[in-house]
Amino acid sequence: MGNICRSPLAEGILKKKFEDHGILGTIHSAGFEPYHEGQHPDPRSIATAKKNHIDISGKVARLFTPEDFDNYDKILVMDALNYADVMRTARDEDDRIKVDYLLNLINEGSDDEVPDPYYGGPAGFDKVYDMMDRACDRIIQDLPG
Numbered sequence: 001m002g003n004i005c006r007s008p009l010a011e012g013i014l015k016k017k018f019e020d021h022g023i024l025g026t027i028h029s030a031g032f033e034p035y036h037e038g039q040h041p042d043p044r045s046i047a048t049a050k051k052n053h054i055d056i057s058g059k060v061a062r063l064f065t066p067e068d069f070d071n072y073d074k075i076l077v078m079d080a081l082n083y084a085d086v087m088r089t090a091r092d093e094d095d096r097i098k099v100d101y102l103l104n105l106i107n108e109g110s111d112d113e114v115p116d117p118y119y120g121g122p123a124g125f126d127k128v129y130d131m132m133d134r135a136c137d138r139i140i141q142d143l144p145g
Contacts, residue, residue: 003031003061005118006078008041009125010102010132012049012056017140026072030064032085037061042118048125052133069095076102076135079113103131105138 007029014027031037039061040046049056066089068075075098077083083101090096103112114131117124 001031001082001116002033002036003029003063004036004039004042005045005116005125006114006128006132007031008056008059008061009045009049009129010076010078010114010136011059012054013052013129013133014136014139016054017136021140023140023143028062028068028072029059030062030068032064032082034063037063044117044122044125047122048129051126052129064089066091066095069098073098075099076105078102079116080111083111102135105135105142 011027011029017023018025018027041049041056041059041061046057064086069090075086077086077099078101083099086099087096090099101111102114104110114128115124117128
């Protein structure tokens with residue numbers, strides 16, 4: 001939504017996995033709600049990342065744009081609301097085929113959502129970290145090698 005909780009954490013997880021495996025690629029996260037644009041991630045996301053040896057403190061929230069379809073091979077979303085927003089932004093079928101739920105990587109076709117931990121405590125951030133970490137492992141496994 002605002003690019004301060006789940007998505008910067010997922011971005012950090014995947015960037016670290018790319019780095020650890022010597023994979024080159026560009027990974028960015030974005031949101032649809034402008035109220036956090038230009039802000040750093042939620043302190044609980046930063047703390048969860050830090051516990052897992054990932055630094056996302058320098059990330060700055062940004063908005064998703066139609067140009068993201070040109071710049072990225074895959075657009076992975078956290079929930080149905082974000083899926084609808086991305087699909088509404090898609091310009092054509094080439095854009096739409098790039099979009100999927102992140103958790104479909106570990107439970108194909110389920111359209112399971114990564115819960116938004118914003119209104120909960122640190123345990124919610126740990127829970128979504130674990131979910132996204134498993135999905136990011138799958139991305140690494142599925143890359144041509």
